[in-house]
Amino acid sequence: xxxxxxxxxxxxxxxxxxxSVAVEGATVGEALEALYGAYPELRERLxxxxxxxxxxxxxxxxxxxxxxxELLDTPVGDGDEVQILPAVAGGS
Amino acid sequence: xxxxxxxxxxxxxxxxxxxxIYGTNLVKVRGNYDDVNRLCMExxxxxxxxxxxxxxxxxYAEGSKTLAYEIGEQLGWRTPDxxxxxxxxxxxxxxxxxxxxxxLDLGLLxxxxxxxxxxxxxxxxxxxxxWAEGRDFCQPVKPDTIAKSLAIGNPADGPYALELAKSxxxxxDSVTDDEIRAGIRLLAETTGxxxxxxxxxxxxxxxxxxxxxxxxxxxSVVAVITGDGLKTLDAVRGSFESFEIEPTFxxxxxxxxxxxxxxx
Numbered sequence: 001x002x003x004x005x006x007x008x009x010x011x012x013x014x015x016x017x018x019x020s021v022a023v024e025g026a027t028v029g030e031a032l033e034a035l036y037g038a039y040p041e042l043r044e045r046l047x048x049x050x051x052x053x054x055x056x057x058x059x060x061x062x063x064x065x066x067x068x069x070e071l072l073d074t075p076v077g078d079g080d081e082v083q084i085l086p087a088v089a090g091g092s
Numbered sequence: 093x094x095x096x097x098x099x100x101x102x103x104x105x106x107x108x109x110x111x112x113i114y115g116t117n118l119v120k121v122r123g124n125y126d127d128v129n130r131l132c133m134e135x136x137x138x139x140x141x142x143x144x145x146x147x148x149x150x151x152y153a154e155g156s157k158t159l160a161y162e163i164g165e166q167l168g169w170r171t172p173d174x175x176x177x178x179x180x181x182x183x184x185x186x187x188x189x190x191x192x193x194x195x196l197d198l199g200l201l202x203x204x205x206x207x208x209x210x211x212x213x214x215x216x217x218x219x220x221x222x223w224a225e226g227r228d229f230c231q232p233v234k235p236d237t238i239a240k241s242l243a244i245g246n247p248a249d250g251p252y253a254l255e256l257a258k259s260x261x262x263x264x265d266s267v268t269d270d271e272i273r274a275g276i277r278l279l280a281e282t283t284g285x286x287x288x289x290x291x292x293x294x295x296x297x298x299x300x301x302x303x304x305x306x307x308x309x310x311x312s313v314v315a316v317i318t319g320d321g322l323k324t325l326d327a328v329r330g331s332f333e334s335f336e337i338e339p340t341f342x343x344x345x346x347x348x349x350x351x352x353x354x355x356x
Contacts, residue, residue: 086133087248
């Protein structure tokens with residue numbers, strides 16, 4: 001499956017300025033592994049030592065937070081967009 | 093200054109009117125606060141904008157601490173025994189704690205850090221749920237509550253709110269929409285203050301803690317009421333009845349007094 005991973009500005013220094021990267025994978029986890037393969041710096045930025053996503057990283061597939069799905073096991077289909085964003089503060 | 097304000101499309105009309113009148117570019121987003129936040133986060137990266145929730149955040153966060161300063165000052169430069177504050181993202185709650193801690197460190201206030209009780213609506217209670225389950229992180233939820241100002245399903249400061257509730261001996265509780273309406277009414281009847289739904293959440297939580305016996309009789313407790321009731325009129329619409337009559341004495345006696353007597 002070819003999916004597009006969209007990166008926030010804060011992470012684009014690690015991709016040479018690329019805002020989105022096309023990778024292969026059937027789940028969010030696989031897509032991210034492919035992303036880390038292409039841009040190794042991103043692993044540490046996004047992932048804890050045990051491989052789980054850092055607490056302040058939000059990942060969305062088709063606009064839905066993967067914590068409403070199956071986290072890194074959330075399936076992705078051909079042409080899906082995986083969006084990575086830092087957690088947003090705001091509101092009381 | 094050119095500005096954009098992004099709001100959930102179903103936000104209360106009073107808030108939409110009271111924002112738009114200032115002459116901003118008002119954008120209604122079909123989604124909840126979490127959807128709006130996600131969009132704004134993306135936009136702020138793609139446009140060269142300041143985003144109040146992120147790169148102007150220090151002003152917002154430091155500003156929230158002034159609630160603690162005002163409370164301390166108004167209590168005669170002492171901390172209260174307990175604070176009950178609404179929790180949405182968890183920011184206000186934690187910054188009130190920080191405000192007290194800072195002024196205690198500086199020697200401006202006497203007393204101890206208050207017991208911190210957070211208040212959430214049951215229809216959007218990721219922090220209260222994490223508290224009840226003994227977790228130190230929050231599982232996001234899709235909000236469904238009349239307390240729209242607290243409807244943040246993915247609370248960025250949730251872990252800090254949990255930490256503060258624990259370290260101060262407090263808790264994070266949740267209350268139902270009916271309890272929120274009752275809380276709004278209780279505050280109006282007992283203090284003369286008409287609050288919006290978040291204040292109802294706080295008062296209902298205060299009532300819950302009192303009923304549970306968590307609050308000592310001699311404690312000084314401050315309930316943080318964060319908004320005016322005129323902003324959420326829909327929440328109380330239909331919660332009481334009124335009479336409509338012709339301007340005659342007879343109508344008053346037959347349609348008002350007689351009904352009141354019958355109801356007793």
